[in-house]
Amino acid sequence: MRIEDRTVGFGDLTDIPVRIYWPPIEHQTDLPIVAFYHGGGWAIGDLDSYDATARIHAIAAEAIGACPELRGIWVTIHPGL
Secondary structure, three states, X not given: OEEEXXXXXXXXXXXXXXXXXXXXXXXXXXXOEEEOOOOOOOOOOOXXXXXXXXXXXXXXXXXXXXXXXXXXXXXXXXXXX
16 A cells, blocks of 8 residues: 655645555556545544554545545644644
8 A cells, every 4th residue: 555645735724734545456547536534523633543544445445545634623723732
């Protein structure tokens, strides 16, 4: 399985981490994409704590998995944290 850590932007945010999972299959073109938004109520959890679950989704779906990092609620309320 190939895994890539990248950053993407949206509006004023330019540094949103996203992890891309490529399934371990022979045919790597024209694959569907599965977006996986990890749990944690926007308060806990990160890309590493949900890594195994995101890998399973990409493998089972035979699709490229994309998992963005969700900022905790306290970071949204208190950006200096």
